[in-house]
Amino acid sequence: MNEETTIVPQQPAAPPEHPAVRQANLTSDYVVLAIGVLASLAVVGLVFLTSIASFIYGTEVVAEETGASPVEDFFGNLFGIAIVVGVALAFILTLIRMMRQQMLGNALQVEYSDYAWLREWSNQVAKDLHMPRVEIMVTQDPVINAYAFGFATPYTIVLHSGSIRWLTHEQLKAVVVHEMAHVKYRHTQIGTYLNLLRMIPVIGTLNGWLLDFWGRRAELTADRLALCYLRDGKLVKESLIGVHVGPDVATSFNDIAQQWQVYMTDNYFNRFTQTFSSHPFLVRRLRHIDAKTEEFTPIWPPKTTIVRKKPITKKETAASDAATEETTR
């Protein structure tokens, strides 16, 4: 084994991971995720224990009728639940793969299309972030939006045609890096499995509410990666504003208007209202980007001094030029 691996020493060293990945990542996200999962499991456990109690309570009746012991009941119950979870998981994973097939069947996959600049650029981002390549699909939907899904390669990012229509290429990049962050930090993967807790009848709604505390933090993390990778807070904010208020008034949402709404929403009732939303409110995302821009700007090198250390082969030069051209537009 070792000898086999030493046969190929001429393999060029991979370029270091972009510092944005570490900058945008927060340990507290995982703490909130763990608390959310534990709280959801506690809810499930409570319901499960209640059902066990009812089994034990009704043991005499059960024992009289079937001769089963409470222990057999318990393990029988557990086995039944394991089967249900297995079937539910297979169902979820199949649905996600079908979603991809549906996109392949109906949407534009940019891979071999004439809209290739986005593919070249996202492949470069994937290399920088040390993550698998993502496939980008464009589907007809006038609403400016985008989303990512997948639990293993290939991961898919879907852009609504409204995003292509109304966002500039630079704003679109901010949206795409945000979506790639969901893949890089395994949000799409974790989200897939968390669906098991959300799908449980009745208590699934409560579980969803508990798990969304992590979901909203994941959104802020994705915003941070877009910020730290592109190093342009204004651009990331513009893309978020475009997505939230639409293209007609996006440019009217000026600094004063932003500050006013941030001020008006800085209260507990607004925060409570936000707990019923899958995403943080726009005002909080804008404020978060402002705060992080202020925090990170001193440690970012000036854009002009960034030197790509990756050795560029002749074959790749054309693609790199195209990507660089887009980056500096």
Ligand SMILES: [Zn+2]
């Ligand atoms: Zn997101």
